[in-house]
Amino acid sequence: MTGCPIKVLHVITELGLGGAESMLTRMLTKAPVPSVVPEVVSLVPGGANRDRLVEAGVAVSDLGLDRGRPRLGALLALARRMRAGEADIVQGWMYHANLAATLAAALPAAPAVPVVWGIRCSDMDTSRYGWQLRAVIGASARLSRRPAGAIANSQAGIAVHRALGFRPRRFDYIANGLDTDRFRPDPAARAEMRTVLNLPASDSPVLAVVARVDPMKDHAGFLAALDKLPGAVGLAIGKGTEDLPDRPNLRRLGPRTDVPRLLAAADFIVNSSAFGEGFSNAVAEGMAAGCPAVATDVGDARLIVGETGRIVPPRDPAALAEALAALIAEEPAAREERRRAARQRIETEFALDRAAEAFAALHREILAETGTARR
CATH class of the missing domain: 3.40.50.2000 (Glycogen Phosphorylase B;)
Structure with a gap:
């Protein structure tokens, strides 16, 4: 048999x-x-x-x-x-x-x-x-x-x-x-995509959300958190994101097939989901690309992220912004170690x-x- x-x-x-x-x-x-x-x-x-x-x-x-x-x-x-x-x-x-x-x-x-x-x-x-x-x-x-x-x-x-x-x-x-060969840190793609997307200087944090527009994903919560983070820029990737409200601190990218290259340009992966998630591919892919995660406590987010990022309550933009601000404020060496640990966790566990x-x-x-x- x-x-x-x-x-x-x-x-x-x-x-x-x-x-x-x-x-x-x-x-x-x-x-x-x-x-x-x-x-x-x-x-x-x-x-x-x-x-x-x-x-x-x-x-x-x-x-x-x-x-x-x-x-x-x-x-x-x-x-x-x-x-x-x-x-x-x-x-x-x-x-x-x-x-x-x-x-x-x-x-x-x-x-x-x-x-x-x-x-x-x-x-x-x-x-x-x-x-x-x-x-x-x-x-x-x-x-x-x-x-x-x-x-x-x-x-x-x-x-x-x-x-x-x-x-x-x-x-x-x-x-x-996860396909960790496809989703990985890529310095060349990072430099190229930051230019293509007209992103600000390297010390301005870039926060990526990869999710279709759907009540489950709570893009409104992400945008509210983004507005509490001066200097930060959001990348909204996924079906329907091209129709989100236009604002200077947001790149509305719609559905894309080059997500690994877009994540290479990001500093953090964010999941603002309000409910319904099982295993978030977006969080794990971002981590594989070297982006520490800040995610709402929905589905298995806590299990995926472990100690490499932050978990916050769903439907709480203030808590989401606070967690992101804490990671943004870390010293460069600590941020680099967090990036390395995020990828290693995906390689080892998933x-x-x-x-x-x-x-x-x-x-x-x-x-x-x-x-x-x-x-």
């Missing part, structure tokens, strides 16, 4: 530049496991990460769904894909994909294949979104005994979902893994190959438990 390659069908809601999409893509393209043959099905067509997967030779297809408009025919197509691709195990990524995979696997057209859910968030404030999200989470809780297991990328995510009534047969934790191997090992365990492993 252990010597036989396993075929893993990953089902994901979409393949844009979000955290789950990026984790799946870098795991399959940067840390492929020789004993695993992956395939990806996206519910929604397109996305920048789709192109990256295809370029790396990963088989990718989609169900042609529009957001918020499920179709029974799409579930049938997914069931047929499970059979045609001879999947040994199906790994879901995010609520909608988890449900789609579970329902499709129950159809007569599907083979007998275990489904594993992927939980990528923690305490979502569903009042900030439409009724559909509440319905999906409620349905997920009711169906959570159906999958063979669930994998969360944060310990906070496991605790929150247990409280919501999720009862999978097993609930495992695998932290995200290696990409470790995460990929953990997924493969867990999938093999589940195949053995369910008696569906190929001989």
